């Protein structure tokens with residue numbers, strides 16, 4: 001039994017890494033991601049030291065966060081390594097360059113965040129990368145976030161995913 005499953009299901013995203021102009025880019029699934037500060041705007045994610053993504057983030061000091069709906073694709077990006085295959089070709093990914101950083105973004109994402117690494121914390125078998133959000137864009141977005149929030153997948157564990165219920169609960173004053 002894995003202790004961290006007590007903290008799932010949790011939103012799962014796709015981390016983009018590398019540098020578009022250098023032709024070295026990659027995408028991986030990531031559920032261990034969190035906002036960290038509003039001012040400055042910071043997000044962090046925990047990355048296994050074995051991942052190709054780890055190597056690219058260490059080298060280019062940037063990453064992107066891409067919110068996508070398709071959990072089949074998320075699983076593919078989370079069960080193959082850019083070390084062994086070119087995921088962009090293998091999974092027919094449409095990629096664009098960031099507006100502020102040269103980081104790769106998934107074109108059809110519900111949201112893209114471009115992050116510059118400002119801190120790295122060495123934590124056992126993972127490194128926690130903290131990124132300052134230099135630019136972000138989101139579709140169908142309002143004060144409470146995505147209008148269609150039920151499209152953002154949650155990772156339960158392994159091959160299991162779920163989506164938020166459409167029913168919003170507003171607590172009483």
Ligand SMILES: Cc1cc2nc3c(=O)[nH]c(=O)nc-3n(C[C@H](O)[C@H](O)[C@H](O)COP(=O)(O)O)c2cc1C
Pocket residue numbers: 012026027028029030031032033046047048050051052053054074075077078079080081082083155158
């Ligand atoms: C749903 C899901 C969530 C994942 N979350 C993380 C995560 O938060 N951190 C991490 O290092 N790996 C995570 N992984 C595993 C990586 O995505 C996986 O090891 C991937 O093959 C790494 O790709 P890369 O070698 O191309 O970087 C997750 C996998 C899945 C399927």
